[in-house]
Amino acid sequence: MGNGSATFYVLLPDENQYLALCSTVLPTTAEDSVTSAGCTASSGPLQQYFQSHPGGTVRMDVRVDN
Numbered sequence: 001m002g003n004g005s006a007t008f009y010v011l012l013p014d015e016n017q018y019l020a021l022c023s024t025v026l027p028t029t030a031e032d033s034v035t036s037a038g039c040t041a042s043s044g045p046l047q048q049y050f051q052s053h054p055g056g057t058v059r060m061d062v063r064v065d066n
Contacts, residue, residue: 003028004066006037010046011059019046019058026064 003026010020022039029035050056 004064006039006062006064008039008041009061009063010041011061012049013057013059019043019049026066 005023005025007021007023009018011018020041020043022041024037024039026037027035046058049058
């Protein structure tokens with residue numbers, strides 16, 4: 001119960017190297033409630049990765065703090 005934040009980390013597919021990240025505040029919820037969140041991550045390294053790997057994929061790691 002309460003509010004918190006979520007941080008989304010964009011990682012290389014085969015390494016734990018971060019390409020970008022973004023954070024968002026989670027809304028206040030009641031106990032046992034569900035919410036959703038999202039944000040837009042962008043950075044020079046992420047753009048360079050997609051330029052050199054057209055159609056490439058990335059991994060996501062999401063961490064929630066309250």
